[in-house]
Amino acid sequence: MVAIVDYGVGNLFSLKCSLDYIGAKAAVTSDEADLDAADAVILPGVGAFRDAAAKLRGSGLDKAVVKNARSGKPLLGICLGMQMLFEKSYEYGIYDGLGLIPGEIVPLAGYVPAELKIPQIGWNALRFTQEDCPLFKYNKNGDHVYFVHSYYAKCDGAYIVADTEYGAPVTAAVAKDNVFGCQFHPEKSGEVGLSILKAFCEMG
Amino acid sequence: MITKRIIPCLDVKDGRVVKGVNFGGLNDVSSPVELAEYYNKSGADELVFYDITASAEGRKLFIDILTETASKVFIPLTVGGGINTVADFDRVLKCGADKVSVNSGAIRNPNLIDEAAKRYGDQCVVISADVKRVDGVFRVFAKGGRENTGMEAVGWIKSCVERGAGEVVLNSIDTDGVKRGFDLEMLAAVCDAVNVPVIASGGAGKKDDFITLFRTLPKVDAGLAASIFHFGEVDIKDLKTALRNAGIEVRL
Numbered sequence: 361m362v363a364i365v366d367y368g369v370g371n372l373f374s375l376k377c378s379l380d381y382i383g384a385k386a387a388v389t390s391d392e393a394d395l396d397a398a399d400a401v402i403l404p405g406v407g408a409f410r411d412a413a414a415k416l417r418g419s420g421l422d423k424a425v426v427k428n429a430r431s432g433k434p435l436l437g438i439c440l441g442m443q444m445l446f447e448k449s450y451e452y453g454i455y456d457g458l459g460l461i462p463g464e465i466v467p468l469a470g471y472v473p474a475e476l477k478i479p480q481i482g483w484n485a486l487r488f489t490q491e492d493c494p495l496f497k498y499n500k501n502g503d504h505v506y507f508v509h510s511y512y513a514k515c516d517g518a519y520i521v522a523d524t525e526y527g528a529p530v531t532a533a534v535a536k537d538n539v540f541g542c543q544f545h546p547e548k549s550g551e552v553g554l555s556i557l558k559a560f561c562e563m564g
Numbered sequence: 565m566i567t568k569r570i571i572p573c574l575d576v577k578d579g580r581v582v583k584g585v586n587f588g589g590l591n592d593v594s595s596p597v598e599l600a601e602y603y604n605k606s607g608a609d610e611l612v613f614y615d616i617t618a619s620a621e622g623r624k625l626f627i628d629i630l631t632e633t634a635s636k637v638f639i640p641l642t643v644g645g646g647i648n649t650v651a652d653f654d655r656v657l658k659c660g661a662d663k664v665s666v667n668s669g670a671i672r673n674p675n676l677i678d679e680a681a682k683r684y685g686d687q688c689v690v691i692s693a694d695v696k697r698v699d700g701v702f703r704v705f706a707k708g709g710r711e712n713t714g715m716e717a718v719g720w721i722k723s724c725v726e727r728g729a730g731e732v733v734l735n736s737i738d739t740d741g742v743k744r745g746f747d748l749e750m751l752a753a754v755c756d757a758v759n760v761p762v763i764a765s766g767g768a769g770k771k772d773d774f775i776t777l778f779r780t781l782p783k784v785d786a787g788l789a790a791s792i793f794h795f796g797e798v799d800i801k802d803l804k805t806a807l808r809n810a811g812i813e814v815r816l
Binding site: 371373374377378380381406407408477478479480481482483484485504506507508525526527547548549550553554 | 569639658659662686730731
């Protein structure tokens with residue numbers, strides 16, 4: 361079973377549907393016992409970092425996510441869920457993340473050329489920066505995925521498995537051992553996205 | 565680089581696609597779910613469902629359709645039509661919509677944009693504007709293009725973006741249905757005024773109209789159309805291939 365962590369942020373309907381569609385057994389849950397019993401965990405998220413991090417902590421599920429990740433269970437953070445895997449974010453202040461991957465979340469503004477629109481909204485191409493990331497075993501370089509974001513993960517290249525070109529290389533996916541993250545939305549990225557979710561679920 | 569998006573728009577009334585559909589292998593399909601699946605397979609980058617139902621039963625059907633589509637089609641879904649309150653946002657977002665487009669609802673109560681953007685994020689709120697030239701000035705029209713609000717369009721759209729709208733759909737009433745190309749002059753005026761994605765709507769009649777759109781106005785992010793896709797005059801896969809051959813980046 362794949363546990364989708366429900367900590368009161370955003371809409372988990374499409375994510376749940378996408379996992380059902382690929383035949384993965386998925387449960388939307390805010391129960392720590394479900395996370396412990398799961399074969400893999402997905403941490404979703406939309407909105408602002410501060411609010412989401414506060415809700416995750418308030419629910420007490422932050423510790424459950426970290427505990428399960430440390431036990432070696434596959435964890436996938438999606439969009440803001442990916443950003444929360446890092447140490448801290450500079451979105452409207454400075455806020456602590458879960459610290460599972462070294463690095464920080466910083467604005468696209470000032471990093472990408474000024475004429476580009478922020479947020480980056482739309483389909484952009486994946487460019488693999490490492491070979492053989494198990495998350496992308498069904499994909500090829502240049503596959504398009506759907507992004508909606510104004511901040512990005514700035515971290516050691518060792519943790520970046522794919523980036524995307526938005527006037528500058530922008531972190532698209534990260535991995536550190538059993539912990540994975542996608543800045544884009546696999547549940548909204550058509551067949552390519554479904555294959556990424558399938559690859560993740562197969563790790564569990 | 566980020567690709568240009570091609571977006572078919574489905575007008576839904578009482579659970580069916582208005583006007584029906586007629587093209588190769590898909591004769592008279594009026595099921596929005598079936599059509600959404602077809603467009604997804606042919607490479608649409610996003611779908612817009614526009615609810616033009618007036619009745620309560622129709623609204624219920626619309627929600628059922630949205631739910632079923634979201635469980636079968638995994639690309640972004642935008643919903644518009646009859647969005648007047650934050651509760652309306654909530655109703656469609658829960659059923660799988662990713663973005664919600666507001667038009668007359670925002671004209672009646674511009675604070676709707678602020679409230680929705682605060683609750684769901686800017687990326688979720690799309691301002692859709694029906695615009696027509698009146699004595700040489702771009703004016704915003706309400707109620708499906710029937711009523712001149714008297715508001716100057718570029719200023720109105722800019723104010724909506726300042727309130728938190730994360731995307732603009734600009735529908736030119738002047739070019740809508742004429743099929744001689746998008747309203748480049750109107751689009752240029754809006755693109756110069758805002759720095760969020762702008763979706764062009766109204767006037768596409770053939771593939772070349774999209775090529776001209778993106779070549780002339782590189783700041784336009786997407787092209788939206790309805791009947792030319794529904795009636796098979798333009799096939800989305802062919803269109804995207806033609807765009808790529810013209811040097812415009814698309815997802816294929």
